[in-house]
Amino acid sequence: MCQQYYIMEGEPFKTCNNGEWTGEMRCHLAAGCERPPVLANGDTTTSAKPRYEHNERVDYTCQQYYIMEGEPYQTCNNGEWTGEIKCLKPCTVDRELLIAHNLAFRHKGADKLYSAHDDVIAFRCVTGTRHDGRVGMRQKCNDGVMDLPTCH
Known part of the structure; x- marks a missing residue:
């Protein structure tokens, strides 16, 4: 050892x-490591140093509405940063999208909703329109992507 x-x-x-x-x-x-890698849509929890020792760890956090996938840190391992980490994107549904699809939020009166990865949004058709049935009225956010139902 x-x-x-x-x-x-x-x-x-x-x-x-x-x-x-x-x-x-x-x-x-x-070998030590240079500055830790940049995390898209996230940041380190402390100020970065110019050099890190072997086995030294850097903790990360994601921006608001982003969900972390993987461990919240990377470790210096003989000159290389190891550890898989990603900040999954939220979904945004705004008034323009609601109007384009003749939708309203089932449980919210807002004009815009942010939904974190894996969250579900329930929709309803606006008065006088019917659901076309191709995409369900409850949709899950998947890393910034959400299929929207349409009403005619």
Whole structure:
């Protein structure tokens, strides 16, 4: 086992073969990392430093209405940032879209609604129109995309 900031090179064990120990292992200083990668629609929770040590972690947060997918951090691993992280986009339904599809929100009186990833919005047809049936009246936001029903 290597000390902090060092990583093992070779196999982490030796084997006894005919009375002789075989296997190479060495500890060497792990490389640090430059500034952490930029997260689209998110940011680090602390000010970025110019250099990070091996195993040092940077925490992220997403902008309002964005939902994080993956762990909320990345880790410096021998000169490379590791960890999968993404900020999933919200959906926006505004007055123009409602008018274009002859829709109203089923439970809201607002002219515009932000819906986070995986949230569901229920619609209703405006008075005097009927649902065409091609897209359901309850729709789920999927990373900024939502199919809207249409009423005629």
